[in-house]
Amino acid sequence: MTIRRLSRVIKIDRYNAWVEIDGEEKYAHVRKRVLRDTGIYPGDYAWVSEVIRGREYAVEKIVPRKNILKRPTVANVSKAIYVHTFKQPEGYLFYLDLFLMNVIHEHIKPYIVVNKVDLLSDEELQYAKEVMKTYENLGYPVIWTSVEKKEGIEELKALLDKGTIVFAGMSGVGKSSLINTMYGLNLSVGAVSEKIGRGRHTTTYTKLIRVGEKTYVVDTPGFSLLEVPDDIEVKEVSSGFPEIAEREHLCAYPGCLHVDEPGCAVREAVEKGEIALHRYESYLKILEAVKEKEEERKWRRRKKRR
Numbered sequence: 022m023t024i025r026r027l028s029r030v031i032k033i034d035r036y037n038a039w040v041e042i043d044g045e046e047k048y049a050h051v052r053k054r055v056l057r058d059t060g061i062y063p064g065d066y067a068w069v070s071e072v073i074r075g076r077e078y079a080v081e082k083i084v085p086r087k088n089i090l091k092r093p094t095v096a097n098v099s100k101a102i103y104v105h106t107f108k109q110p111e112g113y114l115f116y117l118d119l120f121l122m123n124v125i126h127e128h129i130k131p132y133i134v135v136n137k138v139d140l141l142s143d144e145e146l147q148y149a150k151e152v153m154k155t156y157e158n159l160g161y162p163v164i165w166t167s168v169e170k171k172e173g174i175e176e177l178k179a180l181l182d183k184g185t186i187v188f189a190g191m192s193g194v195g196k197s198s199l200i201n202t203m204y205g206l207n208l209s210v211g212a213v214s215e216k217i218g219r220g221r222h223t224t225t226y227t228k229l230i231r232v233g234e235k236t237y238v239v240d241t242p243g244f245s246l247l248e249v250p251d252d253i254e255v256k257e258v259s260s261g262f263p264e265i266a267e268r269e270h271l272c273a274y275p276g277c278l279h280v281d282e283p284g285c286a287v288r289e290a291v292e293k294g295e296i297a298l299h300r301y302e303s304y305l306k307i308l309e310a311v312k313e314k315e316e317e318r319k320w321r322r323r324k325k326r327r
């Protein structure tokens with residue numbers, strides 16, 4: 022009889038996976054039916070068999086997931102940290118808003134880290150604090166860090182004790198640097214290109230790293246594309262924006278999408294400055310992208326029926 026063990030999937034390499042067995046990383050073949058039925062993602066818990074004792078492993082089955090974070094894709098996430106920078110690179114808040122929507126959708130606890138504060142002048146820092154106030158008011162913790170000056174690192178670490186902790190954000194914001202400083206690791210770190218002020222995607226794959234008995238940190242590649250998850254529907258977008266969701270019942274039309282409907286309480290709140298304009302703009306942009314995906318799906322279904 023072959024032994025089956027419950028293992029954690031550490032990293033995916035095309036149709037194979039690195040899994041953790043007895044504290045060691047082993048390369049395992051992924052059965053076709055796994056790829057077909059459930060797929061396999063970093064962070065999955067999987068039943069792994071020993072095809073040849075101590076030498077060859079195969080992933081037989083994926084344990085049902087608690088959640089799955091999209092962009093970056095990681096399964097069974099406890100906490101998700103979005104790393105933002107105001108300079109080198111100048112981050113887009115839109116990515117943060119999209120990330121928060123994804124995270125809320127999966128019931129994962131989000132944290133926002135503003136890194137590279139050493140690069141900001143007093144005035145710039147004041148501006149940054151104002152921008153982040155919007156997020157703090159929505160209930161998201163914001164932590165200010167500098168890897169360079171070793172600031173905020175202990176504060177951040179104290180918030181993130183157990184579980185599977187994902188670091189996400191644009192390329193070059195310092196995700197790998199933060200993980201290195203916090204846990205004394207040696208992940209590769211790359212310079213932000215001088216010319217375009219953007220990172221160069223130093224980290225190219227998602228990987229779980231065990232840093233405690235029950236703690237994994239997940240380093241992920243920086244993203245640079247607008248990509249909304251496939252399973253989000255038009256009417257669900259607003260639930261990713263608490264300040265919109267809580268006003269929806271005040272709109273004149275049930276099912277109001279807050280675009281141009283008359284008597285829209287959300288747009289009224291934007292005009293009054295009660296909802297930050299950049300948040301509303303993110304909402305509209307995501308809504309548009311989700312609508313497009315829905316149209317695509319409908320079109321494909323119609324084509325299939327013909």
Ligand SMILES: Nc1nc2c(ncn2[C@@H]2O[C@H](COP(=O)(O)OP(=O)(O)OP(=O)(O)O)[C@@H](O)[C@H]2O)c(=O)[nH]1
Binds near residue numbers: 169195212222
């Ligand atoms: N001044 C300053 N530079 C920093 C700080 N944190 C990281 N950096 C630098 O920013 C650059 C990018 O850091 P990385 O850790 O590679 O960024 P990343 O987010 O992992 O990037 P990708 O792997 O491409 O997604 C490196 O040159 C770091 O030394 C900081 O707090 N202050």
Ligand SMILES: [Mg+2]
Binds near residue numbers: 198223240241242
């Ligand atoms: Mg990196």
Ligand SMILES: [Zn+2]
Binds near residue numbers: 269272277282286288
């Ligand atoms: Zn409305």
